[in-house]
Amino acid sequence: MDAKTLCLGALRMGPASGYEIRKLFEEGPFSHFHQVGFGSIYPALGMLLAEGKVRCEEAAQDGRPDKKVYHLTEAGLRAFDAALMKRPAPDLIRSDVLFMLFFAERLPPERVDALINAYAEAFRRSLSVLDMPPDCVIPPGRRFVRGFGRAIYRAALDYIADHRHLLERTEETPERESCAQSPNDRLERTP
Amino acid sequence: MDAKTLCLGALRMGPASGYEIRKLFEEGPFSHFHQVGFGSIYPALGMLLAEGKVRCEEAAQDGRPDKKVYHLTEAGLRAFDAALMKRPAPDLIRSDVLFMLFFAERLPPERVDALINAYAEAFRRSLSVLDMPPDCVIPPGRRFVRGFGRAIYRAALDYIADHRHLLERTEETPERESCAQSPNDRLERTP
DNA sequence: ACCGGCATGTAACGGGTTACATGATTTT
């Protein structure tokens, strides 16, 4: 899903400026499952404008820099609906922390501790955003997605609380590479 | 975390060829939280070789193409340990499906259904891999990470089972944009 | 006085994804 489609989605919820679109992905309702930065948004809006999928109205503000408020056109709406029918790319998860914890035995215990504390804290922060009751009735799709995020973060926090003891120093686990010597052994399970 | 570090991590578990490293990330123990393709692995191994962080032994096989088995050097081991001490990038989650379901009201009910079924199925597949009891004792770090993945996937499946009814057609939800008209309304909660 | 938030953009750089190229062997 490219930056253009993401912008269309943001505008699907109502007119917005580039700056506001970023907030939607930074702290707003999209933040748990997609991200875009300024560097992608502004060019994307420019392209969408050229393609006639959005229009833009300059809005002068008092005490604030001018704002370009974009909104969907008919073509943009159609393009977005079409994008929603394309095959979704599989979910992508990238976690440096898990990668590091995978090698916990190689790490100083303080490091492991710091890593886990920070990790839990990050989940707590994300949860606190989602746990705030919405200020208004939100449609089912949004409610589902929001609840999904909450469920995942809760599960993560619970798991960390219940299993971090696995990583706390167990007095020098004897350094042992693993039971598998070759990569094949690690994958094959039916001899 | 770049492809080079990821390769070092894979080799940390034992010597492997490029092809085998990919499997580690495709179906192996890293697959839940990091991914790399051939296009990144082979160049990365080449660079690591040039930097003296890995060495390589050509292994002729019977009935198979030749294989280049790479293994860490002292320098490579040190480099990897150093990488484990760097600040981890925040977790990244990218889900087209959730983005689409966010707009469930705009989608034909069959589409929503298909999307959710496929989504659940994907989680079930991931879970089945992790639920297989390991063929040997695995060290605490790996156990923790593996369990983490399991917990998350379980939570996802449970949530879907319990809440998919939210998305099933509720006889024509009256088309209503939302209660928020401007993007600001969506974000501000303290007037 | 300075920092953080609002606001919009550009340019370069880097890196990963995709596609291409090749080829033997095993499975269906």
Place this chain on the structure above:
DNA sequence: AAAATCATGTAACCCGTTACATGCCGGT
């Protein structure tokens, strides 16, 4: 006979991230 697996690589391209550039306002 075709498809999948094993196996290694290269090259181009796209696209996103990062850094840079600019400027005003409000709060500390």
